[in-house]
Amino acid sequence: MAHPQRAGSAASLRAMERILAARGLPVVPEDITDDPSDTNPGDRQWHIRARADYALSRWSAATPPRYRDAEATLPEVMAWADRALADNAAAGALLLTGQTGTGKTHEAYGALRKVAAGGPDRFEVITVNSADMYGRLRPSQIMGAAERELRRLSEVQYLLLDDLGTAKTSEWTEEVTYRLVNARYNRCLPTIITSNLPARDEHGPDLSDFVGARVASRLAEMVTSLVPMIGADRRRGGRAA
Numbered sequence: 001m002a003h004p005q006r007a008g009s010a011a012s013l014r015a016m017e018r019i020l021a022a023r024g025l026p027v028v029p030e031d032i033t034d035d036p037s038d039t040n041p042g043d044r045q046w047h048i049r050a051r052a053d054y055a056l057s058r059w060s061a062a063t064p065p066r067y068r069d070a071e072a073t074l075p076e077v078m079a080w081a082d083r084a085l086a087d088n089a090a091a092g093a094l095l096l097t098g099q100t101g102t103g104k105t106h107e108a109y110g111a112l113r114k115v116a117a118g119g120p121d122r123f124e125v126i127t128v129n130s131a132d133m134y135g136r137l138r139p140s141q142i143m144g145a146a147e148r149e150l151r152r153l154s155e156v157q158y159l160l161l162d163d164l165g166t167a168k169t170s171e172w173t174e175e176v177t178y179r180l181v182n183a184r185y186n187r188c189l190p191t192i193i194t195s196n197l198p199a200r201d202e203h204g205p206d207l208s209d210f211v212g213a214r215v216a217s218r219l220a221e222m223v224t225s226l227v228p229m230i231g232a233d234r235r236r237g238g239r240a241a
């Protein structure tokens with residue numbers, strides 16, 4: 001026996017058709033297909049592709065020409081991107097360390113590209129070199145401009161902070177870094193950091209020395225993937241090991 005409610009709605013649908021037909025308004029059944037092709041807007045794959053196209057255009061806008069072809073190559077980096085795609089709040093930070101020319105920035109842009117290509121629900125990204133960031137955050141003539149910039153960096157969904165640790169450290173850089181990292185830590189926002197400094201080095205300068213103890217302790221908790229990159233300087237024609 002048919003479900004009474006269903007039977008009822010089918011009957012009222014037929015009644016509606018009769019009324020519309022009487023008024024000269026024929027009911028044209030919509031052309032609904034179950035065609036699983038990704039050219040069909042009703043298909044799940046179509047939606048993922050549409051979101052990926054949109055996210056990739058945002059990625060391109062945030063990516064300088066040198067890194068337009070960047071693809072993540074390291075399994076840890078690709079795994080981080082997959083985690084970010086699956087659950088934004090659980091991705092935490094990806095920290096890429098290593099000497100200059102080892103491909104940190106390339107992997108970082110590649111990771112963001114992989115997230116975008118996966119067709120995320122939303123995709124907002126800011127990429128900034130840390131020296132430029134400190135430059136932008138210096139108290140300016142324009143009232144509140146630096147505060148607004150800090151808020152933008154603190155709240156954006158994805159942030160790539162490139163080359164942390166190369167600027168000259170001061171109480172001020174420490175304070176700015178603290179406010180930024182603390183804000184992103186509290187909001188559980190995915191963050192990619194690259195640095196020429198090792199995460200820890202008992203015998204020499206490391207990232208903890210640069211950022212200070214408060215930031216180091218938050219970073220230690222945020223970082224879900226620490227990738228020390230080795231190899232020769234690619235800019236001098238060397239090959240990564």
Ligand SMILES: Nc1ncnc2c1ncn2[C@@H]1O[C@H](COP(=O)(O)OP(=O)(O)O)[C@@H](O)[C@H]1O
Nearest residue numbers: 066073099100101102103104105106107234235
């Ligand atoms: N996996 C890669 N494939 C091709 N080119 C790469 C790769 N990694 C880095 N490069 C290139 O090598 C150069 C140095 O890489 P980069 O990411 O800027 O190094 P780092 O940020 O560690 O100083 C850049 O020109 C970059 O485009």
Ligand SMILES: [Mg+2]
Nearest residue numbers: 104105162163
């Ligand atoms: Mg770099």
